[in-house]
Amino acid sequence: MNMHVKTPQTLTRPVITARGVTRRYGAKTAVAAADLDLHPGRITCLLGPSGCGKSTLLRLMAGLEPVDDGCIEADDAVLSGPGVHVPPEQRGVGLVFQDYALFPHLSVLDNVAFGLKHLPRKERKARALALLEKVRLAARAEAWPHMLSGGEQQRVALARALAREPAAVLLDEPFSGLDSHLKSEVRETLMAALRAAGAAVLVVTHDAEEALLMADDLVLMSEGRILQAGDPGDCYLNPTSMAAARLLGEANALPARIANGVAETVFGDLPAPGLPDGAGTVMVRPEGLRLWLEGAPAEIVSTAFGGGFHEVTVVAAGQTARLRLHGGVPAVGDQVRVTIDADRARVFAA
Ligand SMILES: Nc1ncnc2c1ncn2[C@@H]1O[C@H](COP(=O)(O)OP(=O)(O)OP(=O)(O)O)[C@@H](O)[C@H]1O
Numbered sequence: 001m002n003m004h005v006k007t008p009q010t011l012t013r014p015v016i017t018a019r020g021v022t023r024r025y026g027a028k029t030a031v032a033a034a035d036l037d038l039h040p041g042r043i044t045c046l047l048g049p050s051g052c053g054k055s056t057l058l059r060l061m062a063g064l065e066p067v068d069d070g071c072i073e074a075d076d077a078v079l080s081g082p083g084v085h086v087p088p089e090q091r092g093v094g095l096v097f098q099d100y101a102l103f104p105h106l107s108v109l110d111n112v113a114f115g116l117k118h119l120p121r122k123e124r125k126a127r128a129l130a131l132l133e134k135v136r137l138a139a140r141a142e143a144w145p146h147m148l149s150g151g152e153q154q155r156v157a158l159a160r161a162l163a164r165e166p167a168a169v170l171l172d173e174p175f176s177g178l179d180s181h182l183k184s185e186v187r188e189t190l191m192a193a194l195r196a197a198g199a200a201v202l203v204v205t206h207d208a209e210e211a212l213l214m215a216d217d218l219v220l221m222s223e224g225r226i227l228q229a230g231d232p233g234d235c236y237l238n239p240t241s242m243a244a245a246r247l248l249g250e251a252n253a254l255p256a257r258i259a260n261g262v263a264e265t266v267f268g269d270l271p272a273p274g275l276p277d278g279a280g281t282v283m284v285r286p287e288g289l290r291l292w293l294e295g296a297p298a299e300i301v302s303t304a305f306g307g308g309f310h311e312v313t314v315v316a317a318g319q320t321a322r323l324r325l326h327g328g329v330p331a332v333g334d335q336v337r338v339t340i341d342a343d344r345a346r347v348f349a350a
Pocket residue numbers: 025028030048049050051052053054055056057206
């Protein structure tokens with residue numbers, strides 16, 4: 001089994017950078033002033049809901065579309081910018097899409113060898129086989145694409161994308177066409193091959209769990225804008241807005257009153273250094289609220305079995321919140337006490 005080891009943050013030079021990139025379709029701005037850096041050997045996940053502009057940003061990076069504003073650069077050369085548009089095949093990027101897009105009339109081996117036309121025939125075959133080895137499909141080299149499972153076809157698509165030794169590989173929802181039981185296996189194989197290749201990787205996904213599992217660097221996008229970028233754990237625990245918090249999973253938004261650097265909520269007080277006095281909002285993940293011996297008196301108003309936990313809704317002083325209970329079986333109507341874990345909460349002004 002391939003262990004998934006995330007690479008630590010390093011100070012590498014990005015392979016591709018986008019600065020202030022904008023793309024409009026008529027009156028609609030699909031991507032608005034986006035910045036994005038892709039670093040060698042690192043997996044960047046671009047996460048956002050359907051229609052937020054993720055695929056458009058990927059297509060701009062790939063050169064499949066021109067930018068309306070801003071620029072995309074690699075090695076100090078402008079790829080996209082005012083009056084400049086380097087075509088996709090000259091950008092040194094490999095592309096993988098949800099639908100694999102293999103050539104049905106070519107064998108698996110020839111699909112991978114397709115991008116190696118510049119090499120002599122014999123070398124081409126050897127290199128294509130070596131690439132298939134990397135995605136653990138050398139044994140299926142002579143098969144036709146339709147004989148392979150979806151996961152296997154996606155692995156061939158990746159081998160094909162890696163054939164020209166691209167500096168960057170861009171993948172658009174690469175796992176969303178796969179059954180859930182195949183997803184994690186295909187993901188591990190793909191990620192291991194990508195890490196071995198050392199390329200800068202961009203994965204577009206709408207699946208928060210997938211993004212958290214894969215990303216070295218996470219980029220959160222909504223309505224054409226990048227809301228936050230950084231370490232996945234940091235984005236999860238220290239979102240810069242409620243909108244960013246919600247992209248990564250359930251988050252309670254508790255009304256708060258901020259006074260003298262303290263935010264008061266019905267579940268307890270939290271430090272709010274530097275925030276102005278007045279109304280605020282406390283973002284707390286379900287696991288940041290705990291049933292405890294002391295804390296705010298609350299009533300359990302609903303419960304749902306979630307496998308390894310119960311999802312519980314409580315109401316305290318008219319305020320509803322969701323939390324997760326590991327162990328113990330809660331019952332509707334139980335009177336409980338709830339505390340808030342300051343390490344798992346974040347205070348926003350207004
Ligand atoms: N060629 C186009 N012409 C007009 N509008 C477009 C075009 N491509 C995308 N859009 C619009 O731009 C917005 C962003 O689309 P995009 O496909 O980038 O979103 P997305 O986040 O990748 O969504 P999904 O996950 O559903 O693919 C959407 O409102 C979409 O309808």
